[in-house]
Amino acid sequence: EAEVAQSPRYKITEKSQAVAFWCDPISGHATLYWYRQILGQGPELLVQFQDESVVDDSQLPKDRFSAERLKGVDSTLKIQPAELGDSAMYLCASSPGQYNSPLHFGNGTRLTVT
Amino acid sequence: AQSVTQLGSHVSVSEGALVLLRCNYSSSVPPYLFWYVQYPNQGLQLLLKYTSAATLVKGINGFEAEFKKSETSFHLTKPSAHMSDAAEYFCAVSDLGAGGTSYGKLTFGQGTILTVHP
Numbered sequence: 001e002a003e004v005a006q007s008p009r010y011k012i013t014e015k016s017q018a019v020a021f022w023c024d025p026i027s028g029h030a031t032l033y034w035y036r037q038i039l040g041q042g043p044e045l046l047v048q049f050q051d052e053s054v055v056d057d058s059q060l061p062k063d064r065f066s067a068e069r070l071k072g073v074d075s076t077l078k079i080q081p082a083e084l085g086d087s088a089m090y091l092c093a094s095s096p097g098q099y100n101s102p103l104h105f106g107n108g109t110r111l112t113v114t
Numbered sequence: 115a116q117s118v119t120q121l122g123s124h125v126s127v128s129e130g131a132l133v134l135l136r137c138n139y140s141s142s143v144p145p146y147l148f149w150y151v152q153y154p155n156q157g158l159q160l161l162l163k164y165t166s167a168a169t170l171v172k173g174i175n176g177f178e179a180e181f182k183k184s185e186t187s188f189h190l191t192k193p194s195a196h197m198s199d200a201a202e203y204f205c206a207v208s209d210l211g212a213g214g215t216s217y218g219k220l221t222f223g224q225g226t227i228l229t230v231h232p
Binding site: 004033040041042043044045048056091093102103104105106107108110 | 118148150155156157158159160163204206219220221222223224225
């Protein structure tokens, strides 16, 4: 079964440094999501792409976070500068985009900011 | 805006016992509802989904959930727990948005950690 690929699996960085996460969705999936999951909480949507366009980034802290999906396939989420409160699991998910399609999640990137 | 409340952050059962994980939703439109399972340091895996067809939904690994509009609930059950069911479970509601273009933006509950004792 096709999977959503994410890298790296784990990342440790010092505060004020820049960090980037990569996601490759299931082939053919038009919709891509980045979620942040703080320990002990449910995932929260950061940004949603439809092909290469952002359709929802209302919860993305735009002063330090950026996301792109230039060719409508893989995507990069960047944090600069990282803060201690950014420590979390960053999950990427994709969907074909049809009205009743579930999301398929990758295994996530566990970020620790020291 | 849609929201989900999962009652009980931790549930503990004995192997072979009934599993019941509670989920209540708030939605101004007929919702699409999902249950996902997450094992440690992994992503979320879909267990089952409700998309306005049958109110009793069967999923993988013997789990099922019943949509009750009058109670705004979508509780997850399994007749007999297995040790391998120990994980964290998330209920989620989908936001259709204007014209359906926002479909798939899931709002998750806080999660329920299921522990299964031998």
